């Protein structure tokens with residue numbers, strides 16, 4: 001098998017409530033999209049049931065007090081924040097989402113699959129060490145990374161986050177960590193939740209130069225995103241030489257997404273994923289895990305996920321040729337100049 005899809009019907013039981021954009025239909029749409037394109041349980045694509053994360057896994061990232069708080073709020077059905085309600089089953093399902101990420105990482109690291117896509121809910125990239133929010137309870141990608149660092153001695157993990165929102169939780173957790181290069185492409189923080197992810201947020205201590213933020217003006221699309229991939233992502237891979245790739249795959253930078261103002265095409269998810277797969281092949285035997293974050297237009301979400309899985313299967317997608325000079329890219333390069341000359 002080349003690609004593992006981590007999925008459980010239990011992920012559909014996470015229901016933040018009527019009218020909430022992070023709804024079970026999101027995952028249903030992805031599954032039926034993948035089935036329609038024959039990308040679900042084939043010779044090369046296996047669907048794998050996740051196991052729940054253990055408390056000790058969650059503690060690698062989150063404060064024990066916060067973990068107990070999520071458990072308590074879940075039992076009382078009281079919200080984590082205004083956007084992030086908790087139900088009786090929230091704690092258990094958040095453990096299963098983090099466990100889905102670990103299941104994916106383990107499969108890829110142990111050679112059971114070349115790459116994996118964890119189709120999990122609830123999402124995770126806004127969850128910080130001691131507080132959640134923005135539809136997120138536990139930081140799935142960070143928990144997977146800490147687990148893999150311990151179990152497989154990974155030293156250089158490249159995290160690409162192309163969700164339209166900045167992954168403030170992931171950035172906070174790894175801010176001083178030199179083993180994790182976190183790069184985020186997101187809508188400009190002055191125009192969208194959570195309001196972080198400026199170019200001068202570059203990390204601290206040993207982590208300086210390893211947190212890379214490329215904010216995109218509303219209206220940005222394929223041309224701007226490819227410029228950032230070509231001028232920042234690929235050169236950074238050449239310098240950092242990752243031993244593992246982890247992708248916070250959100251699909252809300254799509255033109256049709258109701259929550260954001262970005263203009264990515266559906267096909268962009270193909271070449272974004274192709275670029276990751278190509279770099280993973282070059283540096284670490286193709287080891288890459290994609291994790292579902294946001295994406296709130298059902299059709300864009302399903303089609304975007306189909307493109308990602310096709311790229312994971314080795315299909316190559318080409319980005320737009322058009323040349324552009326973006327001020328923000330010069331700004332990012334300048335912010336990182338102390339660490340890297342890009």
Ligand SMILES: [Zn+2]
Pocket residue numbers: 163164165250252293294295
């Ligand atoms: Zn998002």
